Amino acid sequence: MADSSTALENEVVVKDGEQAEQQSLQTNTAESSDAGESPASSEAKADEGAKPQSMLEAVKLAIEPAKPEAAKTEGEEKSPDSEGGEKESEATSEKPKGDEDEKLPFHKHPRWQQVLHEKKAAEHRLKELEPTVRNFEGFQRSVVEAGLSAQEIDEGFEIMKLMKSNPAQAYEALQKYMAPLAAFVGQQLPEDLQGRVDAGTLDPDSAQELARARNEKAFAETRVAKTAEQREREAEEQQYTKIRTHLDHCAVAVTKWETEWKGSDPDYAVKQPLVDAQLAKLNQEQGVPKTVEDAVERAKEARSIVEKTLAPVLKKTTEKRTVTGGSSATQAAPKPKTLREAIALAARAK
Numbered sequence: 001m002a003d004s005s006t007a008l009e010n011e012v013v014v015k016d017g018e019q020a021e022q023q024s025l026q027t028n029t030a031e032s033s034d035a036g037e038s039p040a041s042s043e044a045k046a047d048e049g050a051k052p053q054s055m056l057e058a059v060k061l062a063i064e065p066a067k068p069e070a071a072k073t074e075g076e077e078k079s080p081d082s083e084g085g086e087k088e089s090e091a092t093s094e095k096p097k098g099d100e101d102e103k104l105p106f107h108k109h110p111r112w113q114q115v116l117h118e119k120k121a122a123e124h125r126l127k128e129l130e131p132t133v134r135n136f137e138g139f140q141r142s143v144v145e146a147g148l149s150a151q152e153i154d155e156g157f158e159i160m161k162l163m164k165s166n167p168a169q170a171y172e173a174l175q176k177y178m179a180p181l182a183a184f185v186g187q188q189l190p191e192d193l194q195g196r197v198d199a200g201t202l203d204p205d206s207a208q209e210l211a212r213a214r215n216e217k218a219f220a221e222t223r224v225a226k227t228a229e230q231r232e233r234e235a236e237e238q239q240y241t242k243i244r245t246h247l248d249h250c251a252v253a254v255t256k257w258e259t260e261w262k263g264s265d266p267d268y269a270v271k272q273p274l275v276d277a278q279l280a281k282l283n284q285e286q287g288v289p290k291t292v293e294d295a296v297e298r299a300k301e302a303r304s305i306v307e308k309t310l311a312p313v314l315k316k317t318t319e320k321r322t323v324t325g326g327s328s329a330t331q332a333a334p335k336p337k338t339l340r341e342a343i344a345l346a347a348r349a350k
Contacts, residue, residue: 147226184219186211243288250295257296261303271306278302 106112143153162170182188186208189197193211196202202210262268279302289295 147230184212184215186215190214247288249292250289253292253296254299257299271303271310274306274309275299275303278305 148156159170159173162173179188183190189207189211193202193207197204197207258272262272265271279299282298282302283289286298289298
């Protein structure tokens with residue numbers, strides 16, 4: 001009996017809840033009609049065939065229309081399409097130009113244009129520096145011809161600078177040069193001439209002229225000797241440069257020949273040190289090769305001498321072995337593939 005009363009109470013509560021939901025739905029519908037056509041009503045027109053299957057669905061349909069309106073309001077402020085368009089435009093503006101540059105012809109590529117610009121700038125700068133280089137080369141040539149050292153050049157420029165800025169210091173700096181110059185022109189006489197002047201056997205003017213003549217003769221002889229020495233040194237340098245260039249050409253030719261030999265001879269690694277030693281001996285005996293062809297022929301000669309020396313070893317291709325048990329037999333040894341194997345076989349044969 002208690003269960004029947006409880007079930008009855010539950011049924012009453014459910015009915016009261018359904019009536020309340022219906023009243024709420026009617027109230028919301030009336031408000032929507034008074035306010036005019038809303039997004040909910042337009043959506044309802046679009047979905048006329050979709051009717052709620054229960055009271056709960058009806059309540060949800062009555063509550064949800066407010067959300068699309070809010071979403072629409074936010075969309076009007078900033079729509080996803082416009083935001084996406086802005087992002088796309090930003091991405092397009094920030095897109096690297098590498099792909100576009102790759103489609104350009106080679107001579108119009110930005111990097112190639114930059115290289116051309118740098119090349120023209122370097123050529124223009126080089127042309128600007130040509131007069132300076134010529135002047136410096138002329139100055140350097142004059143210094144060499146005059147036989148001046150770097151220290152003498154520095155001292156000369158320092159004295160000239162002092163003559164412009166401080167003449168008194170320039171005079172003091174020149175004193176160490178004035179005494180030798182005075183002796184050279186005869187203003188300061190050597191001891192023998194000064195003794196004759198003091199003795200009255202030679203007048204001062206004649207003594208001065210004689211001293212100057214002596215110094216000029218000695219200076220001329222010294223200058224001729226220095227000039228000859230300089231020319232000889234220059235000739236030696238030129239000859240050395242010529243020989244060095246010739247030897248470089250010979251080395252290139254011999255290296256090319258050696259590369260071909262290395263690719264065709266399996267015993268190259270064993271023969272190469274011996275050939276090098278023999279070639280050094282031939283160079284010491286015969287001197288510098290006259291031509292590049294002579295250098296290659298000399299290298300071939302060195303190889304031939306080495307191979308003739310090793311020929312007896314290379315010919316031993318069999319080996320005799322003694323078999324235990326009182327009998328002996330001759331066993332054919334395998335043919336050596338390299339010079340080392342041939343030497344080893346020859347050593348065991350002994």
